[in-house]
Amino acid sequence: MRGLLYGVVGACLLWAGTAAAERADRLQLQENHPTEYVVVKGDTLWGISGRFLQSPWLWPEVWSVNPQISNPHLIYPGDQIYLTWVDGKPRLNLRRGIRKLSPHVRVQELEQPVPAIPLRDIASFLNDNLVTQQDALEAAPYVIGGRNESIISGAGDRVYARGTLLDEDAKQQTLYRPSRQYTHPVTGALLGYELHKVADVEVAAYDDDIITLDLQKTREEVRLRDRVLPNSSERIQSIFHPQPGDELRDGLIIDVLGGVAKIGQFDAVAISAGEDDGLEPGDVFAIYKKGEAVKDPIKGEVIRLPSERAGELMVFKTFDRVSYALVMKATNVISVGDELRAP
Structure with a gap:
């Protein structure tokens, strides 16, 4: 009985250690990450996080536990982001920038918080x-x-x-x-x-x-x-809560929006999954370029080479069986027909 108890406890500790290791692995920092960064006009949350994290879509995991950044989506130009470590885990802290105010009538905030992603690239598709x-x-x-x-x-x-x-x-x-x-x-x-x-x-x-x-x-x-x-006019959503998407069955890029031929960073695409598949705005997927078909020079067989990762995209608008997504990173040529996988 005591041996069984030790075995269960050991298994739990092993599982906890593995989970912690997986979480730590997910929160890997960039090799050349800065220790601090001052937000400037034109920044996005994705871009700021990408300066620190290898997987910028995980920014809520770094900021959500920080009481200084109760809402990480309200970050303004002039604010300072700096990196610290707590219990061996990275944490992003916020130091508000100095703002000079003058007494006059204001109908809106002097500065708008930086958006999650570049809205100029998707505004027309949102509405x-x-x-x-x-x-x-x-x-x-x-x-x-x-x-x-x-x-x-x-x-x-x-x-x-x-x-x-x-x-x-x-x-x-x-x-x-x-x-x-x-x-x-x-x-x-x-x-x-x-x-x-x-x-x-x-x-x-x-x-x-x-x-x-x-x-x-x-x-x-x-x-x-x-x-x-x-009338389906709606407010442009500037706040996205990114999360890794689940595995998709036959998830593919089926079209590129905006009349462009090649797909690159910040291009909008249509993908073959939607609300019926459980997709939500903010879901992130890895893009895998389908391997080329080559002929075996010895056996004469046609072989399909393995697919290779070519970038990441984030869903920003969903319909029943189709969604629109923005390519956030492109490390290779991306084409219609490329596969989507959990990131």
Whole structure:
């Protein structure tokens, strides 16, 4: 009995030591990490953390235990970040910078906290793009014409749509245009249709299934067959809580957003997983470039070389079966079809 007890205790201690070792390994510092850093305008939390940590998405683990940084997302230019050690573990401390204030009316803070990631690279995708399923797209009303028989309309014009609004109580609606269809490159399954925003509209009248719409703000000309969907405008999320994503089954990069051909750092991409797979904004995945197919010079067989890590990305917007993510690090050429794994 005593031997069994010692064995259980020993196993627990071994497990605890292994867990601590794994946590310490996860929080490895950069070889050339600074001992302190002064925040400047244009910094991001990811970039600041990357100066200290090999895995910058683990910054909440370093800051969450620090009472001086109760909210690590409220760090301003001029603040000083410095590194200390507590019980053998790295800890980031904050020393607030000196701010000179003058007595005048203020409608907002003089300085905004640095964002988690570069918002300028994803702002348009946060608010303007939408990925929906086929049934929702087919159920949405569609533009059938404009006033004075016009087939192309702009801001200030009136257009007519046919169908039933998905949210009949909302006066403010949005016109979207299907831009592409997402299918899984391996399974061939339909993942959804990407829509891009065309215009903000206001419902002026109903007549059976004919809807009168006044165009308020247009991004491009309104055309026949544009779809009417509830207004999905939302505040741009600047605070992300990164966490390692779980293993994905057949998780792949399926498209690059913004019309660019090559994928590099701070490019936005679409991936083949979404809310149905448990993804949330802030999930981080490693990108693995698929190995090349080569021919064995002796046996003549075609062999697939091992996949190699090419970077990391962070999810910033999720839909049912598709998500948008930002490439935070690229150490190799990244392409559509590259694999996603837990980081």
